[in-house]
Amino acid sequence: MPGGNGPRRWAAAGVGPLLGARARRRWVHLILGGALLMPYFLLAEVVVGLMAGVGNVLGSPRLTFAAYGASLPLVAATAVFALVRPMSVGAVRALCGVPGERLADGPARTWRARGRTSAWWTLHLGVGAAVSGMSLAVPPMAVVLIALPFVPRLREVPMGDGWFAAAAAPYTAPLLGIGLLCGLVLCAAAAGALLARAAPVLLGSTAADRLAAAEERAADLAVRNRLARELHDAVGHALSAVTLQASAARRVLDDDPGFVREALAAIEDTTRRTVGELDAVLGLLREGDGADGAAGPGPAPTLAADLDGLLARSRAAGVPITAHQDPEPPGDWARLPALASREGYRIVQEGLSNALRHGTGPVELWIAVRGDEDGTRRELEITMTNPPDTADGAKPRGTGGRGLRGAAERAALLGGRVEAGPDGGRWRLRAVLPLGGEER
Known part of the structure; x- marks a missing residue:
């Protein structure tokens, strides 16, 4: 019956922006940004470790975030190279669903355009690194929480001393795991939409581009x-x-x-x-x-x-x-x-x-x-x-x-x-x- 498709259409309308083809491509775009940040992060990690006198920066959340923050100025500085804007525009057109006519072609010709490209490059890699880290950490954590009531041996595994251990009660853990997955999906969709809105502003044609x-x-x-x-x-x-x-x-x-x-x-x-x-x-x-x-x-x-x-x-x-x-x-x-x-x-x-x-x-x-x-x-x-x-x-x-x-x-x-x-x-x-x- 025609009316029977109503709930299905509503469900598709609700899930599409979160898990549809465009949302998945944007998620890939974010993960690509996280992968591109890794060389900068590794360099910043070495510098932060030497300054803090620590061999393993990743063992400390505070130093990890310090290395992440120190890597962003390096990202912004390298965005002035001519290849960055054409590469970014190509990725946005292919993965973010932004119409091509709203984006500039060719390298940035003015310092103003280079500054906008630098802002985009920093935003893409910075947000992409955060979403990539969540995409790596959240799914295993959620699977453990969801399986906790059904796998007795998991209850014997030490969960640490943080909030994760306190929340890992046998009967509330699955809800927490599902909530973590939903939160990951929401964060990825929101970050992808943010980049899609920012792309025409930061990678769009300037007056110099239009004149050229x-x-x-x-x-x-x-x-x-x-x-x-x-x-x-x-x-x-x-x-x-x-x-x-x-x-x-x-x-x-x-x-x-x-x-x-x-x-x-x-x-x-x-x-x-x-x-x-x-x-x-x-x-x-x-x-x-x-x-x-x-x-x-x-x-x-x-x-x-x-x-x-x-x-x-x-x-x-x-x-x-x-x-x-x-x-x-x-x-x-x-x-x-x-x-x-x-x-x-x-x-x-x-x-x-x-x-x-x-x-x-x-x-x-x-x-x-x-x-x-x-x-x-x-x-x-x-x-x-x-x-x-x-x-x-x-x-x-x-x-x-x-x-x-x-x-x-x-x-x-x-x-x-x-x-x-x-x-x-x-x-x-x-x-x-x-x-x-x-x-x-």
Whole structure:
């Protein structure tokens, strides 16, 4: 009957917090703390024994508690080491039933966090040692008391002169033994609940931890965005060019074999070049990670070294391109800052990719270095225009997709800007990248 489960549920609700799975795991956590205290206790025992002139400290309850108290400052001092907090957090997550998001990750970064970790370490080991001692001493004592009325030989065993001997009456001893076991369970449950409540306070994230975690997430996101930009620009342009070249070759396959051969050669050159750019992209993402001392990949493409090849590959895809450069090559292009030259190349590459995918006519490209007469402010200006694709009722492009957003991000990283949109019946992309006071 449904009502018959009521007493059983009440019993489970009453016993669960004391002997349930979570309570048992917390008990194990406390015993682990007691085991970790033993090296400190043994060291303190030696010191206390020498000071008291006693060989066996454990023979005196007063000296035993003195050694226990002397071990706690040693525990607190060693908690400043970096490994203590991660180890404690792992144990709490596994055994105390505390949600992981309420605890900090990694070592303590500030002295305040180290102080909180020290308080936790001392609390865990100190309370754990007390519960461990009770767990070792109480069960044998309780078993003797419970069995005392039923085993006559136990009554002949000397019980000592303390309260244990006075309480060991044959008919009251079992009640005392059961009470001791219940008291042990209650103490262990209370100590486990205490540590579970203290863990988020002492092992929780500090403001420095939250700031470090946010910075780590931001850095990871920046790396992922950088990877997305580099792959989009390097691979996207190559795929656009190869697609147009293959499509043109397919249309004239039977009529113009010479053009087909040229298109296939251009495809081969484009793909080979793209593999090299992929190596350069991976090299950029691994900057600063050269612990093995191995030689990295080739340099990333730049305006100074690779613009002519980019224009040639784009022209081979069938798009007329007129380029205007100021100063004219070789000029001072090699003296551009490496970062500006690299990002400028990617912006030009993205503009040409858009022209290949969406344009219908010739592309006009202007690249110039502008600056004040005294050279205090210099900028690299890139402007590209081409007719948009509006055939068959197609709408002109808006402000661009991922590629143009990536170009804007590249420019923003250098303190520059990118503008893209319709301009007098043509599509116009303009980027301005600051170069600082002088080129180098």
